[in-house]
Amino acid sequence: MPPGITPYDGTTLPDNNTADATNVHAARTALGRRLRDLRQSSGSSGREFAESLGWAPSKVSKLENGKQTPSDDDLRAWVLASGHASELDALLASLHTLELQFAEWRHLMRAGLRPQQEQLYEWDQRTRLLRVFEATVVPGLLQTGEYARARFEESVRRLKIVNDADEAVAARLRRQEILYRPGKQFHFVLTEAALRFRLCSIDAMLGQLDRLAAVSHLRNVRVGIIATETEYTVSPWHGFWMYDDRRVVLETFSAELDLRQPQEIELYSETFEQLAGVASYGRGARQIIGRVMNDLAAESDVPSD
Known part of the structure; x- marks a missing residue:
């Protein structure tokens, strides 16, 4: 390649990165x-x-x-x-x-939340290996109905869109049937912080954590938890979903970012492996989940003034 010419990687973004x-x-x-x-x-x-x-x-x-x-x-x-x-x-x-590559949430959600869940369902069906990292929330495929409702109601308030949370929750729970489909593999990595953020009531969060521990027993599902005291090898800047080696999706407040460049997919694959490498699995992951549940349960037992 001639001097002064650098390979184009398709990732140049504007400084404000508003994704519109x-x-x-x-x-x-x-x-x-x-x-x-x-x-x-x-x-x-x-x-x-x-x-x-x-x-x-x-x-x-x-x-x-x-x-x-x-x-x-x-x-x-x-x-x-x-x-x-x-x-x-x-x-x-x-x-x-x-x-x-850039899809504004208000545009995506103009018909409500349920249609977007149906589009995700189509991608779920076509994907053999789904890798997910989340730093702040429990992934949709692992959410309970109560936790999912809290997430959808937040989107309705923030984006000022049609409130079809009931239909969206039903669609999200229907998507979760894919976890039990033969030939599918799932690898989820979450931070302990994602288990502690108060994004719903304590009772709803306790139910969510119980669900997370149960799913971790599935043979085709790996659930890794990165404990708070863990030293990271790569910064957990944001969550992202990897559909085989074809697509990486991440979310901002305003939009969904859809990445399909080979260089981008390779970068996120390497990032996922580093994050997964410092996570705890199996009994270790469930111990972290149990620790958070104990803390929440103790707090819920404290009488209010």
Whole structure:
């Protein structure tokens, strides 16, 4: 690769990272900058490059400045004309996920919470190995009805969307049938903090922790808990879900981020392995869960003034 040209990894984001339409434009602009780098490395001016492709110079300008989204054929022609055919796969992957990568929650949830659960159900069906890390909440596939209701009601308040929490809870519990499906493997890693955050009533949380301990006995489900006193090898910045080696999904307050670049998937796979490597499993995980349950039970027994 010529000096000054760095491999495009498709992960350039704007500084505010609000994951809305502005981010989509920023990602398109980043793709355009990459195309400009490739064109300039060939030694061609914009006009000369356009002439070699039989395009109007304005098209090259629009593509390089993020004013126009390229087609698959545009990218194929571009890498051949610039002498960088090896860049095609990465550029195509970026193009195909450009509009999918940032999805604003209000847009996703405009029809309510239940439809989104049904979309997740479809991904559950297609996935053989699901890896999940959560630092602050219990994953949806492991939630009790009460805990799930608290999460959905929070979303309704925060996003000001249609309140179909009852239907969403039913859909989430229906999704959990996948845990008992032959041929499926699940690996969940949670921080102890996720078990202690007061995101619902103490009674609801006790039921949730009991459920978590029970699920940890399933043969095709691994539940790892990272104790509070554990020294991390990688910072637990945020939760994420990995669907085989095809897709990584993470959530912000405003949006869902959908990552499908090979480099991104590899990075998250390595991150998951490091987090899983410091977690406790089996009896050790259940001891941590039991410790939290004992603390909560003791607190619930304290009479109020």
